[in-house]
Amino acid sequence: MRGWKRIFCIIAVMLLPLFFTVSSQARPVILTVAKGFGVSLYASGLDDAKQLALGPEGTLFVSSGSSGRIIALSDDNHDGRVDRRYVIDRNLDWPQAMAFADGNLYVAQGRNILAYRKIEQRLRRPPRPQVVFRDLPLSSAQVAMSMAFSPDGQLYLAVGAGCNVCLPQAPLGSILALDLQQSEIRQVATGVRQVLGMDWSPQDNLLWFADDSREWMGDNLPADEINRLDIAGSHFGFPFIHGRxxxxxxxNRPAALNVSAPVYELPAHVSPAGVHFYRGQAFPPAYQQQLFVAEHGSDNRSSKVGYQLVMLTLAQNQVVKRSTIVSFLDGGFPVARPFAIITAPDGAMYISDDMKGNIYRLFYRAAENEQQESK
Structure with a gap:
């Protein structure tokens, strides 16, 4: 684990400090975690670890934009630590968007979608990727993107606007649904700026996503957004209106434009990235099937905000509470920038950190103790 001398995992009992010793020379890093939870270092040395995808056999795939690598991580003995890592591909052009389905890893690469077939059976000798969708109609292949498979098997691709504020050329600033069999595209949402994470509610299969609002309107404006796609084709306001x-x-907002307002407003500049409905059983019932959001953290603000994993508690499809689960601010100094989140096979949660290239593992103490006692 490059750069890490050792790691201490101490269970917090409210929102209390969790101490990490980064090296023998550096002072301990302090995280804060919610009552009953713990955080451990799952993997390190992953460049700018961004998007995550998980195979059915438990392989965690991590993309790095800066190095152009796709890395696979395997916990062979199921002890919550990586045992093997494999380089699936290298020298790609900013491979930020990934998704997994039917044994295949899908990666957005430039204007194409690549598929690494049956990849979990071929980690030692990864296959050459197949191009399964060609020539996405993008004016730039360098815009922020994310993707995920819907419950009905379609591949959804969120394409950023590619600017702070502008009138983006379609399909920039939208969410697309790709039919990989027919090579067809539907635009299911427009008026978004930068969607780095999306997921479908386990309750009703509606799509939820976070949108990172524009910069340079002051410390407290505009709000970042949590949105829900109730009607295909909805416009979510960008660039005419931010937040609600x-x-x-x-x-000027066109008079005839019907805008879908955010379900929930996050504080300005927290920069939401990954969103994920927790589907595991290891966390207490109050956390199950709730929406977790990785707040990547502020860039252009006089004091730091975000840099944390939060849970949005839902009731009747509305957000009723926002709770900090893990804070990566140590006395106002960010020690990590959470980017993507995903439920691990054992019910823990993986969190990627694109500042230090780490993957953290969030677990619940009682569940972890029960698993250890059963071994």
């Missing part, structure tokens, strides 16, 4: 009520001074 912040009008954009550079562009």
């Amino acid at each position: 009520s912040t009008l954009e001074p550079m562009f």
Whole structure:
């Protein structure tokens, strides 16, 4: 584990400190975690670890934009630590969007979608990827993207606007549904700026996603957004309106434009990235099937906000509470930037950190103790 001398995992009992010793020279890093939870270092040395995808055999796939690598991590003895790592591909052009389905790993690469077939059976000698969707109609292949498979098997691709504030050329600033069999595209949502994570509710299969609002309107404006796609084709406001009520001074909202307002407003500049409904059983019932959000953290603000994993408690399809589960701010100093989140096979949760190239594992103490006693 490059750069880590050793790691101490101490269970927090409210929102109390969790101490990590990063090296023999550096002072301990302090995280805060919710009552009953613990955090351990699952893997390190992963460049700028961004998107995550999980295979049915428990292999965790991690993308790195800066190095162009796709790395597979395997916990062979199921002890919560990586035993083997494999380089699936290298020298790709910013492979930020990934998804897994039917034994195959899918990666957005430039204007194409690649598939690594039956990859979990071929980790030692990864196959050459197949191009399964060609020539996405993008004016730029360098915009922020994320993707995920819907419950009905379609591949959803979120494409960023590629600007702070502008009138993006379609399909920039939208969410697309790709039919890989027919090579067809549907635009299911427009008026978004930068969607780095999306997931479907286990209750009703509606799509939820976070949108990172524009910068340079002050410390407290505009709100970042949590959205739900109730009607295909909905417009979510960008660039005319941010959050529920912040009008954009550079562009007038068309009078006939019907905007779908956010389900919930996050504080300005927390920069939401990954969103994920927790589907495991290891966390207490109050955490199950709730929406977790990785707040990547502020760049352009006088004091730091975000840099944490939060849970949004839902009731009747509305957000009623936002709770910090893990904070990566140590006295106002960020020690990690959470990017993507996914439920592990044992019910823990993986969190990628694109600042230090780590994967953290969030677990619940009682469940962890029960698993150890059963071994």
